[in-house]
Amino acid sequence: MTSTPATPSPRHMPSAASSYSVPVPSHDDSTPLGAEAEQHVALAHRVSSTTRFEQPDHTRVFVVANQKGGVGKTTTTVNIAAALALKGLRVLVIDLDPQGNTSTALNIPHAEGTPGVYEAIVDGTDLDELVKPCPDIDGLTVLPASIDLAGAEIELVSLVARESRLDRALQVYLSDCAEAGDRIDYVLIDCPPSLGLLTVNAMVAGREVLIPIQCEYYALEGLGQLIRNIDMIRAHLNPKLDITTILLTMFDARTRLSAGVAHEVRTxxxxxxxxxxIPRSVRTSEAPSYQQSVLTYDGTSSGALSYLEAAREITMAGRQEVGR
Structure with a gap:
């Protein structure tokens, strides 16, 4: 009896884009689903025509933050970083959340005791001993988080320069990389959903804040407090910190609620x-369970194309940004 070959896991499946072209179904663009399909085609054309993103003239350090949980913060960090790296840029992701979900999604080991961001900010270990390359995406490196980071908030209280320990370690690392001819183009710091010393360290180290906001009820809940906290950090610890980017996530073109929230945020x-x-996408939700970004899991999906386009917008906006 002939056995049926096992279906390979998504990690080992060839990219849809490289193995075949997906036929685009006909659609009526006067309906929400039709408009969504039309947008998908337009996005696919736009991002595929851009082989590489423009390199910024200085390292841009983003803090990805929102005190409200479940807004797509980690998903945004992972996929924006992946998009930038896949388009030829050098990217460092710093996972500051003790849960380590960003490390998981980028296929970086982070079991208890694994050296990572805890050792950098508590013990003062150099980042070049801790940063790991993402095995799936060239040019993408990660400073992982382990559960050890959960105790860092308490330990930082008694340390000297407790608010700026990440900034000091990061600046040394970025300088060393630049001197070696491997300048980092983008740093993305994924924060925990609370304003403790870990998040404060991120905001002292950062220059730009990227806020993901889900297109759902209570989307703006807590946003005012986040902005006040950023203003406070700007006033006392980091005058160069600025909110430069807001990304709408979990958008559903079929609902008035999503459209209403998007309109309110844009206003x-x-x-x-x-x-x-960024639209709601099954493929985007599935990707982390395979330790992948949606761009490596299914590069032709609406989520992958949308994150690529969002990353392109970020690089274009960087032309007007002032360096450190």
Whole structure:
């Protein structure tokens, strides 16, 4: 009896884009689903025509933050980083969340006792001893988080320069990379969903804040407090910190709620919201369980294309940004 060959896991499956072209179904763009399909085609054309993203003239350090949980913060960190690296840029991701979900999604080991960001900010270990390359994406490196980081908040209280320990370690690392001819183009710091010393360290180390906001009820809940906290850190610890980017996530073109929330956010922050909204996507939700970004899991999905376009917008906005 002939056995049926096992289906390979998504990690070992060839990219859809490299093995075959997906036929685009006909659609009526007067309906929400039709408009969504039309947007998918447009995004696919736009991002595929851009082979590489433009390199910034200085290292841009983003803090990905939102005190409200479940807004797509880690998903955004992982996929924006993946998009930038896949388009030829050098990217460092710093996982500051003790849960380590960003490390998991980028296939970086982070079991208890694994050296990572805890050793950097508590013990003062050099980052070049701790940063790990992402095995799936060239040019992407990760400073992982382990459960050891859960106790860092308490330990930092008694340390000298407790708010700026990450900044000091990061600046030494970035300088060393630049001197070696391997300058990092983008740093993305994924924060825990609370304003403790870990998040404060991220905001002292960062220069730009990227805020993901889900297109759902209570989307703006806590946003005012986050902005006040950023203003406080700017006033006392890091005057160069600025909210430059807001990304709408979990957008559902079929609902009035999503459209209403998107309109409200764009009205309040007209110069900071990216034109691209990240749609709800099954493939985006599945990817982390395979320790992948959605771009390596299914590069032709709506989520992958949207994150690529959002990353392109970020690089374009960088042309007007002032360096450190």
């Amino acid at each position: 309040h922050f007209p110069d900071k919201v990216l034109a691209t909204a």
